[in-house]
Amino acid sequence: MRAGRGDAVAGAVAEAVLAVPGVACLKPGLRGLLRSVLPSGATAARPADGAGSVRHPPRGGSDSPGAEAGGQLTEVPSGTVRAAVRLESDAAGRVVRVHVFLLARHGERAADVAGRARAAAAGAAAVPLSAVEVTVAGIV
Numbered sequence: 001m002r003a004g005r006g007d008a009v010a011g012a013v014a015e016a017v018l019a020v021p022g023v024a025c026l027k028p029g030l031r032g033l034l035r036s037v038l039p040s041g042a043t044a045a046r047p048a049d050g051a052g053s054v055r056h057p058p059r060g061g062s063d064s065p066g067a068e069a070g071g072q073l074t075e076v077p078s079g080t081v082r083a084a085v086r087l088e089s090d091a092a093g094r095v096v097r098v099h100v101f102l103l104a105r106h107g108e109r110a111a112d113v114a115g116r117a118r119a120a121a122a123g124a125a126a127v128p129l130s131a132v133e134v135t136v137a138g139i140v
Contacts (some may be wrong), residue, residue, distance in 0.1 A: 009125055010085040016124035017100055020116045022108035025083030027101040027137040089118045097123045103140050110136040
């Protein structure tokens with residue numbers, strides 16, 4: 001599967017899952033979370049004393065990735081999608097398996113949220129329901 005197509009499918013799956021009632025957010029791994037917080041162009045710098053730090057250009061304003069409007073994310077940072085939606089493909093490049101990691105909202109049954117998210121992910125990735133695995137990593 002070409003990277004561009006995989007990113008598009010992962011993005012479609014992420015959007016479909018985030019629209020499911022009871023889904024609080026996608027659960028990125030630490031690396032994806034850090035990538036989504038740092039602005040593009042951030043570079044690691046090592047001062048003379050050897051301690052690590054991060055230098056980055058000033059934020060681009062309200063249209064930068066992860067910018068918030070009214071408490072809602074305006075877009076899903078790409079690092080979050082890569083960490084929370086994992087695709088497996090066959091030799092021909094067709095998606096054959098989808099793994100989604102998410103957090104459910106407090107007061108929702110995790111099994112119900114996972115079932116709805118699984119159906120949404122299967123539809124977005126155009127794979128059978130049996131090819132989708134959803135992990136509810138927590139409740140917030």
